[in-house]
Amino acid sequence: xxxxxxLMGRLTRDPELRHTGSGTPVCSFSIAxxxxxxxxxQTDFINCVAWNKTAEFVDKYFxxxxxxxxxxxxxxxxxxxxxxxxxxxTEVVASQVSFGESKKNAEEGGYSAPARGGFDASVPxxxxxxxxxxxxxxxxxxxxx
Numbered sequence: 823x824x825x826x827x828x829l830m831g832r833l834t835r836d837p838e839l840r841h842t843g844s845g846t847p848v849c850s851f852s853i854a855x856x857x858x859x860x861x862x863x864q865t866d867f868i869n870c871v872a873w874n875k876t877a878e879f880v881d882k883y884f885x886x887x888x889x890x891x892x893x894x895x896x897x898x899x900x901x902x903x904x905x906x907x908x909x910x911x912t913e914v915v916a917s918q919v920s921f922g923e924s925k926k927n928a929e930e931g932g933y934s935a936p937a938r939g940g941f942d943a944s945v946p947x948x949x950x951x952x953x954x955x956x957x958x959x960x961x962x963x964x965x966x967x
Contacts, residue, residue: 825895827914829868830922831855833888839881849877853890870894872916880919889922 831853839849849872857864870892872880884890894916903909 827892827894827896829853829855829870829892829914831868831890833884833886833890834867836886837880837884839877846874847877847881848873849880851880851884851890853892869911869913870916871913872919876916876919880916883921884919891920891922892916893918 834852834854837849837851839847841847850869851872852867852869855866855868857866880890892914894914896912897915898910898912900908900910
């Protein structure tokens with residue numbers, strides 16, 4: 823089964839960084855995404871949550887109005903409120919976030935093609951001593967396929 827979401831939109835408010843009881847960083851934010859044109863134009867507001875280093879990255883580098891690219895999975899949570907009612911929320915749990923515009927264009931209020939960069943929490947950093955082996959694998963022409 824596949825559960826993957828890729829979204830690009832503008833933050834509707836500044837991200838909110840909190841920490842769980844055990845000290846794990848968690849950041850909540852919402853993005854606005856326009857759909858359609860003219861009279862059929864609608865805006866969807868998508869709630870997102872990021873954890874650990876991704877949460878800290880979002881909190882440090884993004885503010886209200888900035889364009890963001892979010893990759894993650896759709897999740898639904900249920901909990902019982904203080905009033906005894908069941909509450910439901912559907913949100914995107916971000917595994918990777920990237921800048922959707924350059925810093926210069928963000929300051930000018932314009933849009934440009936997505937900037938390279940971002941933070942991928944799902945891919946661990948490669949140890950420095952294995953980098954040469956990795957390059958050798960990429961450039962080896964003796965592969966049987």
